[in-house]
Amino acid sequence: MTGTTEFDHTDPVFISYRHSDGTQPTAELAWLLRAAGIPVWRDIDDLPPGDTNERLKQAIDSGLSGAVLVVTPDAEHSRVIREVEAPRLINLHRAYDDFALGIVNAVQKGSGSVDYGAPDRVLGQSAVSLTGVDQKDSTREGLIALVRGMVFHRIAHRRSAVQSNDATFNLTVQTRNTPQVYDRTGSELDIRVRPSTHERLPSSDGLTDLADVIQLLPTAVTRAGAKRVRITGGAHLTVALALGMALPTSRIGQLEVIDQRGQAWTGDGIARMPDTPTLAVAATGASHELNSLAGRPRVAVYLDLMSPRSDTAFQRYVDENQSALATWTHLRHITDGPLDPARAGELAAEAAYRIREFSSANANAAVDLLVRGPFAMAILVGSLLNTVRVTAYEWDDTQRPSYVPTLRLLSSTTGGAVREVLL
Structure with a gap:
């Protein structure tokens, strides 16, 4: 018998798995879910000290929005899975339509195909208990497909909350902190990219996770009926650019970023040159005639929005890449000192306009984009770079100040804004 209850669909998704042969797909799934914005409860990260069975029961009974059963051959030998986790999670699925249950099925038949009858058998259920539950195989493609279903299930049940909040879609992001279940904020999505072991650069694996699921973000916003995203x-600035390019204002409406001091940086909505420009060309240079370069030309833009001025890392970039560049430009704010959040939309609109015009003037060149400035500005500028092919660079000073190619980005693509991870 099914029914409805007041589930909080911002609660985490519980992952049940066997350590001996399920750790790898579970870890991969957990990071994909987090990169897509769904908090995860996983024992290795979130199980507190105490009696394991009781702690698991408490975790399941204290509030979940869904669960994933990772079915592997060895799961059949786990008393905890068969007697504690699976029965409770399956009962929630049977009792409540709102509870999202998915299965990752890593059990194969002799022919190598997925054994869709395995979940009932392995988990000790009746012959047809789980045949109607969405099952995906344990390949990367299967895990991404399961994440897609979980995201859209969550958003379908958050639509009314978005509408009652002035059609605002709340999104949080972190790339540096180690995520735990208590990190959730009640937002529509809480994107958490796996943290890096590198002192400055983001995690390559984390960026790959983000690249595989970022295409879900603009669809989630539109399915929620949102008119603005907050x-x-x-995050690292390359990830901020990627988020902006995944959320072009032409598709999602108004974009607003709240900084650590609670100040709002609101987008202008269109790339344009203001009546009174606030950016100046601090330096520029040309390396080659356009017709001397094979293929699409490549140009560079250094958008430096911080004080005091710092050219060392950019100059090293120019020295190392000059032979491949048609031309480059260094843009700076006309005044020193902190930027005014109230003028963020106008500044982002001008920066995006200049970047787009620079690309257009050089035969629609691909743009190497190096940003030095606030996280909020990187998002707002990215949201206005429709159709521009961008290689985003991350700053690194672990050995010497330099810029490192990190992501290839392209807005308005069905495959997602992140086209390639370069780390």
């Missing part, structure tokens, strides 16, 4: 948190 972003809080913090």
